[in-house]
Amino acid sequence: MSTCRLGVLLGDGIGPEITPAAVAVVDAALAAVGAPAIEWVELPMGLAAIPEHGSALPASTLEALAGTDGWLLGPVDGVAYPEPQRSQLNPSGALRKHFDLYANVRPARAFGRAIGRAVVPGADLVIVRENTEGFYADRNTFAGTGEFMPTPDVAVTIGIITRAGVERIAVAAFELARRRRKHLTIVHKANVLRLSMGLFRDVCREVGERYPDVVVDDLHIDAMTVHLVRRGADFDVVVAENMFGDILSDLTGELAGSLGIAPSLNSSDTRAMAQAAHGSAPDIAGRDIANPIAMILSSAMLLDWLGNRRGDERLVDAARVVDDAVRAVVDGGTSTRDLGGTATTSSFMAAVVEHIAAGG
Template sequence: MTLYKLGVLEGDGIGPEIVKATIRLVEAITEKHDVEMEWVPLLVGWKGIAEANHPLPEETKKALQDCHAWVLGPHDSASYPEEFKNIRNPSGELRHHFDLYANIRPAKSIPSIEGVVEGADLVIYRENTEGFYVDRNMYHGVGEFQVTKDVAITTGVFTRQAIERIAHAAFQKSMQRKKKVTIVHKANVIRIGSGMFLDICKEISREYPEVEVDDYHVDAMCAHVVRRIQDFDVIVTENMFGDILSDLTGELIGSLGLAPSINANQEVAMAQAAHGSAPDIAGKDLANPIGMMLSTALLFEWMSEKFGDSRLEIVGNKIEESLHRTLLDGIKTKDLGGDRGTQAFTAEVLNRVL
């Protein structure tokens, strides 16, 4: 029987609270399904600064190389000391260092959560290594500089390799879903870079003749998901557009605090809720752990495919099912209109694990 090693990076603010709540839930489920887990706690964020003088110590990155996957809580890099503000934040560095090229963000309507829209069930495949994200689009240095105090230049990077692999990931997922892919771009204005993204995605689509393909400019797409989100299934897009669009779809289903995501390549993956560290409520037992829990469910789904272990898919499904049962019983955290704190809500979810 395989022993799965998962790195634990609690992060800052509410991170330790929601990560610990998530681990409690995973442990309850894996125990019922004979899945052996080893949690590997590692330094990150303010704890890393305090104990190793860096928000992402080299020891942490080395230890992660021996893990099957890991869970990252939100970090509060905006408040770090000045010497750490000119380097990649922990999330960006992990994505860059491990080449986690696919940021995968589902947006699915949740029972008993009133969203702006209904009937959503889509997943966004966001290219995660280049585009206009200057902290990760260069081999060395940052793709942004200031010519004079009044002139700043930001470099966007688009490469065939990166576009091909995110396109393949999206089309492969579509073959498991509704066989429909929407390409989101801005080729009418960013004609070479975004045009290259569109052209290569269409080129890759010919390898998947069963898949229906359409495309939209990103500004139009934002309107379409508000008006008819039910019409979309798998969306593939560039880094910045994917970041913006996935935050929008997360809010449309009820709250960005519910939105899950993983960052992955073909070998390793990292669960990371889409929301921030909320330092104003840290330590007050007010944090909503659902986003972190659903991100970890998504991580187990990825692990199941990677390691060919159907028990891991069951673990992911059980996380989602116990959360849905809890919400259907009217039990919610305060941000969702309920009266439960982090620990009390987690206890209710644990009581509904089957």
């Protein structure tokens, strides 16, 4: 198989610390399985890009990304941007919208030594979040946003649910469930939003008829939060609209131990973007104490996606090597302070690379 070209967008806040850590771990894993090295293409994005390019997401970056197989996106801190960039769609949302990255897959799996930090020690589930419509006004319309104010005292938000949008995220969720424990839970609020959430629920159920081997149930969003806390280990794959999926995935990240271990992958049928589920943590930026696990595991998800798409088992194996190495290092007693340890960003990365180089 030919060499992969992957973009690298360092991001804001802790991004320039955790994103290079992910690159280093991926390179080590590829070498360990005998896969060709990745051609990394670092591109301007975020606060650092504004002085030179006048934009947090330059047109040249979008053009370059279109020629890659995928990319890593570091955390984004849009509120730190100067105007007019602050009021514009932030790079994360803009990339999802521009490349139609409709599936946001967010696993939540507790770590062995992190059990003391995990609210649900047995958690091993995946939130599959629709990424292009729903109640996220910054990406649910072709032009402008789905928010407006007819008067200074009235604000209106439009939630968009389409059959086509629900069907494709439902297919992605059922395909994932079929590869896991064959259980899918649809999350909605059809008892109140009868038309929009009713359509989401019903189309998911229709898609489910194509997957008779997958057990399907559904829960209202408010009830789901309770069930996750009380019996989160019972869930496998959860599919939800954009905002519900965002909220639930933050919850499940903490239930598993920390948002610092919560990875995610944004994908279409042809492109994918690895992006940690957490934010840019500007309060700890530059101090070498951020947890790089979420970014590292997000990169592993990208390798797995690429390997399955290309039919290259070496990339799939490299993804498994990354995941196993991160967990082995944590189980061995090395972790950053959010998991109760003392490791720095760089020392944790070095420990994972060393574990991989030593053959696991």
